[in-house]
Amino acid sequence: MQPVKTVNVQLTPIEDRNPVKIYLLRPRGTLYWGGAGLDGPYVQPQLAAFRKAGMAYCFAGLTNSATADIPEALKPAGTILDAIRSGMSIRYRDDGEWTITSGMAAEAPQFNLIGYSYGSLLAAQTAWSYARAGHVIDHLVLVGSPIDKDFLTDLQQHKSIRKVVIVDLTRFGDPIYAGMPWTDLVACAPLLARQMVAGRGDGHFYYAHVVGDSQQRWAALAQRLASEGIAMSVKPLLLRCVDLVAALLALDGIIYAAAILLTPFQRADMYTGAPVVYLATALLVAALLLLLGLAMLLIAWVRRHTYRRRLTASYIGGATVFALGLALGHGWIAFRLS
Known part of the structure; x- marks a missing residue:
């Protein structure tokens, strides 16, 4: 269901001066963007864990990925391009328009944006865009985020973003942390590559790789976010x-x-x-x-x-x-x- 808010506004064309009813999008629901590519095998199980923890109206974010609308054979290249974009541009504040085109519910009690790795930057940019437009974001959750420090500060200080939740994965061996400088991000690239290729769910890929205890990991993250106040149904x-x-x-x-x-x-x-x-x-x-x-x-x-x-x-x-x-x-x- 698309969230719609009905308002009456006074439009005054020359030939018609009667009020006209128009419809405005009213952002509602919880969106979750995964890491680069947005299509990892962990995305749907993580969403299921969110819902099981009581976070209803939870949907996958599908916007702004280089993997969109390209042949299946080229998907890996799109994922790599997403990772490059996260380090070079999207980690910094963008005052352009970042619009959600799907995955909202008018009956949801809150508007929450959750992102993991590359997806955390999409969530941050979307939150910034909607906040600047006057919408309230109840929770912005950044998991394993390489976001720029100045951009993070802007998000934390914006009056329309009620709560910014940072979930760093450094305790699991992730070299990435919110607010890190670009030089540190570049320096940790070889370690990130090794963790990704290993496929053991280490470090930055703690939630991304499907391993023996992934269900417990996804459930623990869901419980953590539910404890932060993300709305129950x-x-x-x-x-x-x-x-x-x-x-x-x-x-x-x-x-x-x-x-x-x-x-x-x-x-x-x-x-x-x-x-x-x-x-x-x-x-x-x-x-x-x-x-x-x-x-x-x-x-x-x-x-x-x-x-x-x-x-x-x-x-x-x-x-x-x-x-x-x-x-x-x-x-x-x-x-x-x-």
């Missing part, structure tokens, strides 16, 4: 909350009916005794729950959540059980006093 959260409200409403009605059925009372108690206390308490609790549930349903319908009908059915079900409990209690009172 709003749908399950709303489902849990509305279901809880519905259950409490039903329980409120059941408790009221049970209290009326089990409490002896006289006609004089109708206005001062236990029945009126039970009724007042039940109605007060029900009113609060109904308002809370209604507010959550409003959010679901305004944001057009896929589960909005399921939420509505749960809410109505809880309210119905409460009403039945209320009716049962009043019926018992009428029977006792008849």
